[in-house]
Amino acid sequence: MPTKPLIDAGTIARRVAELGRAITEDYPGQALVVVPVLKGSYMFAADLVRHIDLDVAIDFLGVRSYGNQQESSGVVQITTDLSHSIEGKHVILVEDIVDTGLTVAYLHQNLATRQPASLKVASLLHKPSRTRVPVRIDYLGFTVDDVFIVGYGLDFAQKFRNLPYLAVVTDDEA
Ligand code: IMP
Ligand code: MG
DSSP, X not given: OOEEEEXXXXXXXXXXXXXXXXXXXXXXXXXXXXXXXXXXXXXXXXXXXXXXXXXXEEOOEEEEEOSOTTOOOSOEEEEEOOSSOOTTOEEEEEEEEESXXXXXXXXXXXXXXXXXXXXXXXXXXXXGGGXXXXXXXXXXXXXXXXXXXXXXXXXBXXXXXXXXXXXXXXXXXX
16 A cells, blocks of 8 residues: 655654643643553654653553444544542543544543543544544644545555655555
8 A cells, every 4th residue: 555745753843842832831830641542643642741741640541443444434442441549630642633523522522520630632633524523622733634544653455554754555556
C-alpha cells in the first residue's frame, strides 16, 4: 500500500508542543490524568506529555471498534480498562483521530459516569467531513480531509505506525 507524506515531523512537533503549553496554562497548579486510547494515540501522547509542565499521571484505555478496516461501526468495546479510579481527577482523553466521532462520544460518556473533576478531549486529527456524532475536541492538532491517514502512531492493518510523519494511503500503484 503506497503512502504519500501529508504533515512532516517538524510541523507535528511544533503543534504538539503548542497543545502541551495550552494544557499547562489551562490547569495551573493542578494534577492531571492523561488517558491515551490505544494504540493509535501512543506516539502523540508520548510527545504531548513531554510538553505538559504539571503533575501528570498516565493511564491507558484499550478499545476495539467493530467494523472493517477503514470504517467505524460505532460499537466500541473497552478491551483494557484504566488501572486507577479517576473520581475527582482532572482527565484528558487522548485520541489519534476523531473520524465519525462515535468512539470519542462513547468513551466520553463512559468516563463521565466515573465522576472525574473534569473531562476534556485532545485529538491529533479531526475529519469533520465524516462527523456522525458531534464531539467537542478541546485540544486539536490538525483538521484533515476525508482521506485515510497513517503514521505517527496511526495504522492501516497495523502497519505504518512507526512513520515519524503523517501520510495518506493512496491507491496508486508504485
Ligand atoms: P471514529 O469512531 O469513527 O471517530 O473513529 C475513531 C477511530 O477509527 C480512530 O481512533 C482510529 O483508530 C480509526 N480511524 C479513523 N480514521 C482513521 C484514519 O484515517 N487512519 C487511521 N485510523 C483511523
Ligand atoms: Mg486504529
